[in-house]
Amino acid sequence: MESRIRLHWFLPTGGDSRDILPDPGRPGVRNPSRRYLAQVAMAADDLGFEAVLTPCGTGCEDAWITTASLIAVTERLKFLVAFRPGLLSPTLAAQMASTYQRMSGGRMLVNVVTGAEPRELHRFGDYADKPTRYERTGEFLAVMRGAWSGEPFDFEGTHYRVEGAMTREVPDPRPEIYFGGASDPAKDVAASQADVYLVWGEPPEAARSQADDVRERAAARGRELRYGIRFHVISRNTAAEAWAAADALMAGISAEAIAEAQADFRSTMSEGQRRMAELHGGDAGRLVIHPNVWAGIGLVRGGAGTALVGSHEEVADRILEYHRAGFEEFILSGYPHLEEAHFFGEGVMPILREKGLIPELPRASGPVFSFR
Numbered sequence: 287m288e289s290r291i292r293l294h295w296f297l298p299t300g301g302d303s304r305d306i307l308p309d310p311g312r313p314g315v316r317n318p319s320r321r322y323l324a325q326v327a328m329a330a331d332d333l334g335f336e337a338v339l340t341p342c343g344t345g346c347e348d349a350w351i352t353t354a355s356l357i358a359v360t361e362r363l364k365f366l367v368a369f370r371p372g373l374l375s376p377t378l379a380a381q382m383a384s385t386y387q388r389m390s391g392g393r394m395l396v397n398v399v400t401g402a403e404p405r406e407l408h409r410f411g412d413y414a415d416k417p418t419r420y421e422r423t424g425e426f427l428a429v430m431r432g433a434w435s436g437e438p439f440d441f442e443g444t445h446y447r448v449e450g451a452m453t454r455e456v457p458d459p460r461p462e463i464y465f466g467g468a469s470d471p472a473k474d475v476a477a478s479q480a481d482v483y484l485v486w487g488e489p490p491e492a493a494r495s496q497a498d499d500v501r502e503r504a505a506a507r508g509r510e511l512r513y514g515i516r517f518h519v520i521s522r523n524t525a526a527e528a529w530a531a532a533d534a535l536m537a538g539i540s541a542e543a544i545a546e547a548q549a550d551f552r553s554t555m556s557e558g559q560r561r562m563a564e565l566h567g568g569d570a571g572r573l574v575i576h577p578n579v580w581a582g583i584g585l586v587r588g589g590a591g592t593a594l595v596g597s598h599e600e601v602a603d604r605i606l607e608y609h610r611a612g613f614e615e616f617i618l619s620g621y622p623h624l625e626e627a628h629f630f631g632e633g634v635m636p637i638l639r640e641k642g643l644i645p646e647l648p649r650a651s652g653p654v655f656s657f658r
């Protein structure tokens with residue numbers, strides 16, 4: 287029997303659309319309003335996703351405040367809240383997360399984002415170089431965990447010094463720590479401190495070797511992690527319909543827009559982003575990088591750039607393939623997030639449920655009546 291899979295969706299706090307590069311004002315372009323994000327969160331909750339990842343960065347609404355506003359409109363959905371540790375005191379972050387657990391009934395997870403692009407980091411006043419940032423993240427996580435330990439926690443490191451750090455109550459449960467970052471120092475911090483190591487979607491062998499690298503580093507420290515992978519998804523009744531939807535996403539993308547994005551990616555300071563851009567090298571003819579794995583989104587957008595594309599059965603098969611490559615957690619999304627959550631939730635999730643890989647829905651669907 288295969289081990290369980292955890293499926294998560296994504297909260298588009300930077301806005302949502304039917305196109306990869308939307309023109310503001312066009313039909314289908316959606317602001318990240320509380321009402322729209324509530325619709326996505328409620329859909330994810332009802333469809334049986336375990337959590338929603340909420341990104342962080344200048345272009346997004348703040349993840350703590352946005353997700354806290356959605357606690358009351360959801361029942362069991364967890365919030366995977368991304369934040370940059372360098373911008374907060376670790377004891378304050380421990381307190382915020384501890385409060386979040388009590389206000390939400392234990393529905394918070396954290397995604398620790400060390401950050402890579404100087405322009406973005408400088409906006410927030412962070413001028414530390416990359417080795418320093420990761421060293422600081424490692425100390426931050428040690429203090430945050432210490433503050434959750436139930437005992438006053440003392441720490442003296444290069445970046446933080448605290449005495450008696452603690453929170454009002456020990457959070458229940460202590461939020462699990464998710465962590466992305468593909469560079470060498472990122473992997474060492476993940477191996478020492480994270481609960482779940484995240485990668486952006488690459489072909490299975492490449493993704494597996496990333497996870498195995500962290501697994502070895504963690505084993506050397508006597509630790510075991512879980513591994514998660516981030517994909518967009520376009521799943522339909524037939525493969526032809528799914529690929530037509532992928533093509534429609536690309537329609538209207540100009541060669542200039544692709545060239546502009548490639549120039550941006552060439553100057554990236556993020557190893558993860560460099561790996562994403564290398565998958566296609568800017569070539570619109572090289573986008574299918576593995577069966578049902580399509581790199582089209584990454585031609586013009588940074589971050590997660592690959593999608594699982596195919597019939598519901600094909601997408602379920604690919605998820606199984608990645609599961610066998612060592613990934614237990616899948617963070618998925620699609621444009622637009624509300625509709626794609628339903629395509630995936632009603633098309634692929636029943637297949638995975640049937641195989642016993644994800645839990646049954648708390649409420650099975652009842653009869654639908656008609657006036658006859």
Ligand SMILES: Cc1cc2nc3c(=O)[nH]c(=O)nc-3n(C[C@H](O)[C@H](O)[C@H](O)COP(=O)(O)O)c2cc1C
Nearest residue numbers: 341342399400401402466467468469472556557558
């Ligand atoms: C699944 C996943 C989600 C991420 N989310 C964010 C995010 O919301 N904001 C951000 O600035 N970086 C995000 N990142 C980027 C990393 O957290 C990290 O800052 C960056 O990759 C560091 O560069 P490195 O790969 O060179 O270590 C994410 C990475 C992964 C794998």
